[in-house]
Amino acid sequence: MSRALALAHRLSGIALAFFLPAHFWVLSRALELDAFLAWTEQPAVKAAEWGLVTLLALHLAGGLRVLALEFLPWRDWAKGLAALAAGFTVAAGLAFALAL
Amino acid sequence: MSATLHVRVWRGGADGAFREYEVPRRESQTVLDVVTHIQRALDPTLAYRFACRVGMCGSCAMTVNGAPRWTCRTHVDTVARDGTLTIGPLRNLPVIRDLVADMREFFDKWARAQGQFKGRRTRADDFERISPESEARRRADAAIECIGCGVCYAACDVVAANPAYLGPAALNRAWTLVNDVRDAAQPERLRAVAGDDASLACHTHMSCTERCPKALSPTAGIAGLKRAVSRAALQGKL
């Protein structure tokens, strides 16, 4: 489980690193925000937004797991962290999907 | 349970191939029993390592159905669910022949991680008194039972991705020495385990901890090294 989560953590990080410049670029054009927001109403864009939120939640959860393993005194409960991280990701994705 | 096992065994060097054997299935059979049968009854040219065959020495470590294990401690019933087995040499190490891996790099990295004790006292001095209950000794004792079998090294994804990475066993050993208050080589050791090819390269996949046949946790030791090394760097002591 840890290996799968670690791979997902890395892939989500790469995806976010590519996404962020685009995100910053769009936001810097705040004057045309309404036209952009109209475009974001499309279902394909909504789906992409959900994907990004899920990737972000996944990367955060995986990252918190790494920080816990590296800085907190753990024993056997470390094994459960991967599952916890996966659970948080699903929850965040659901929350966003419901909000849409 | 079928009467025979279909066993694929790696034969040759790096450019070798899997060869198939039919092995009679027996009760309480271990994977080492299977390899031994092939060599004695089917193909005497098969090369493999073993010594104690009772789970103490770690010599019989091989890749069984994709995972590194001690073959003397692996019951066929646990791994051969559909009557088949695939056996190969340990991953991440050069193959000498068949199931025998070249362990030199594994032990060279042990040395590069300053995995040797350097004492301060001579035979003229009195014994140094170390309480087994002290925090540092507890930490060292939790990691001290490593017998250098190479299973963690074979399981590690970072070793696979970075040929220069020292690996979990070498770093685990360094951790036991970092916690040994008698040791005089701490500054060199911290330098040895810092940097892109040492403790900081570990991504906490925890394959080492998962597969260690002695239930050690190199991940925990490496985390400790990360903290020790970053503390030293921030204090300008690295």
Next chain:
Amino acid sequence: MSRRAETLLWVAQRASAAVLGVCVLVHLATIIYAVQGGLTGAEILARTRGNTAWFTFYTVFVIAVAVHAPIGLRAVLAEWFGWRGRARDFALIAFAVVLAGMGLQAVSGVFA
């Protein structure tokens, strides 16, 4: 790069991760809350323009990202693409500068 420098990069990665942990949670919660209400450009900007607190928050967020993302990519480039050494590090510094520049520009656009 010296062992000390590589170690300090690792420290920067973990420190920025801790900062981002907080920032991302706040950001996610804010976005989910904003999406629930539906948003128009005017509505968003009315809340954000001239808001010093949010301006500071997102400036810190951008700087943390500009530190964290390139160091993260550094390991990926080495392990999956075999790219190690000076050229890789210079490329990543350039990426950090681009991220920081674009990010701060976005923050000014929305919060200044």
